Amino acid sequence: MASAHPNRPRPPAMLLLLALLHFSLGASKINCATPPDNSTDVLWLQAFKHGITSDPSGWFSSWNSSANHCMCSSSIGNLTFLRTLNLSKNSFSGRLPPLNHLQKIQVLDLSRNRLHDSIPDAITNCSSLRKIRLTTNFLVGEIPPKVGLLSNLSVLDLFANNLIGIIPPMLGNITSMRSLVLAANNITGSIPDELGKLTNMWNLALGQNMLSGGFPRCLFNLSNSLQILGLGSNMLSKEVPPNIGDDLPNLQMLVLYDNMFEGQIPASLGNATGLEWLVFKNNNLTGMIGEWIGKLTRLQRLYLQANSFIGPLPSSLGQLTQLRYLTLGNNKFEGPIPPLGQLTQLEGLSLANNKFGGPIPLLDQLTQLTYLDLGNNKFGGPIPPTLGNLQQLWYLDLSQNNLEGNIPIQLGSLTSLYKLNLSSNKLTGKIS
């Protein structure tokens, strides 16, 4: 598009905007000779310019409406053709533009600016909207229930603002919704049952809010679509429903950390064999982890720390060859560690603050390991010299166990080590 204006000065900010503003040009050519008109979209841009209070990248200060008419008017008609407006990753601050003039807009992305406004009801006049991204601004107030009238919306992403109020049940009317991201706001109330009508949704991210109530069983209606479910860091409680893995078999990420869930992790999750992330840390979960975990052969992250899990680990854990992070610390696990030698992708392993016993597990093949914390358990016997094979290690904590014998000289080859804690054991000999 910039090539259509060979004589136009092109400061970088203008080039960026030209790249980000997409007009549906059809077959028409840009012709600056035709007199400008007052299209609704130009009025819109003028109003937006008027509303913003800071424009460090200088686009609006370098923009004037006659220049813009030259760029966008004439044979294009007027900016009511605007289909996509992407002003993301700038430093616009102040108010949101008066959206009601952009009646054909399909994609609106004002993410990563410094907009401080509430989301206006007038957004519902942009009835062609398919994607709205307003992430990482300072938007305040409630999500207008009328957003539920945007029947073609497939992406609503309001991540990281200061929004309050409830999740409007009206959102359940937008059956074309595929991705709903309201994470990192201050949204309260329970998760409305109406979300169970969004049977095309694959990504639901509601974490880092103040949501309460139980696990949203309405989502079991989304069994064919839902792949990512993020509910971490809320105030959700009660049990995780036993049938979750059967009713949401396509889950790839289940993220429930920092809540107050209690009871056991349902064995049915073994049926959700596409799971890559399973994040339950910091809840009130209990019981043993069953052999079913071994069915999740795509699992990359298993975070179970800071719960009240008990018993020995299932031997099938050793089959999860894609695992990169395994954190089981701060529980009441006990018994010996099953063979983990096949977990060659493992980068972080924490078993700290449990009652695990037996010898230190054989880990010499886990050469990707950077973080190993076995502290405050009941491991006995010597420190295996083969720990010296773990050349990537920067954190090694074997403190508060019953380890005996010398510090193996091989540990001296761990040249990446940043933290080594062997305190409170029964080690003897020289420190060489």
Ligand SMILES: *[C@@H]1O[C@H](CO)[C@@H](O)[C@H](O)[C@H]1NC(C)=O
């Ligand atoms: C556009 O609007 C301005 C002020 O609102 C007016 O002065 C001008 O005549 C209008 N131009 C056209 C082409 O309508």
Ligand SMILES: *[C@@H]1O[C@H](CO)[C@@H](O)[C@H](O)[C@H]1NC(C)=O
């Ligand atoms: C803007 O474009 C639309 C669609 O072509 C047209 O109907 C309308 O008359 C134009 N508005 C003005 C003010 O020219």
Ligand SMILES: *[C@@H]1O[C@H](CO)[C@@H](O)[C@H](O)[C@H]1NC(C)=O
């Ligand atoms: C506005 O654009 C017109 C036409 O391109 C140009 O002649 C004029 O100098 C511009 N004004 C400012 C303040 O940049």
Ligand SMILES: *[C@@H]1O[C@H](CO)[C@@H](O)[C@H](O)[C@H]1NC(C)=O
């Ligand atoms: C807007 O542009 C940014 C940067 O080019 C891009 O990452 C983002 O996906 C775009 N937004 C939409 C909704 O396409």
Ligand SMILES: *[C@@H]1O[C@H](CO)[C@@H](O)[C@H](O)[C@H]1NC(C)=O
């Ligand atoms: C929506 O558009 C209609 C018709 O263009 C207009 O009458 C109404 O005021 C607009 N609503 C809002 C909230 O801007």
Ligand SMILES: *[C@@H]1O[C@H](CO)[C@@H](O)[C@H](O)[C@H]1NC(C)=O
């Ligand atoms: C919604 O999408 C359908 C199918 O693409 C289209 O026919 C319809 O015009 C759209 N509705 C609006 C209000 O844009």
Ligand SMILES: *[C@@H]1O[C@H](CO)[C@@H](O)[C@H](O)[C@H]1NC(C)=O
């Ligand atoms: C959420 O609300 C609490 C208390 O009302 C407030 O302290 C906190 O700053 C708010 N957080 C955000 C992200 O708005």
Ligand SMILES: *[C@@H]1O[C@H](CO)[C@@H](O)[C@H](O)[C@H]1NC(C)=O
């Ligand atoms: C939208 O949802 C609300 C509440 O869920 C419901 O009362 C209303 O009838 C729905 N409206 C439409 C147009 O479907």
Ligand SMILES: *[C@@H]1O[C@H](CO)[C@@H](O)[C@H](O)[C@H]1NC(C)=O
């Ligand atoms: C499940 O989805 C269907 C549409 O596919 C809808 O009619 C029904 O109300 C939904 N049930 C729940 C509990 O949300």
Ligand SMILES: *[C@@H]1O[C@H](CO)[C@@H](O)[C@H](O)[C@H]1NC(C)=O
């Ligand atoms: C966890 O459960 C215990 C006992 O069941 C209870 O006292 C405690 O308050 C719970 N903690 C949380 C964070 O819910």
Ligand SMILES: *[C@@H]1O[C@H](CO)[C@@H](O)[C@H](O)[C@H]1NC(C)=O
């Ligand atoms: C789902 O998991 C449960 C518990 O592990 C098991 O009994 C059931 O047979 C599984 N269902 C399917 C369809 O695999």
Ligand SMILES: *[C@@H]1O[C@H](CO)[C@@H](O)[C@H](O)[C@H]1NC(C)=O
């Ligand atoms: C080493 O481990 C002990 C026991 O777990 C702990 O009290 C101490 O703070 C740790 N030392 C360092 C430097 O982290």
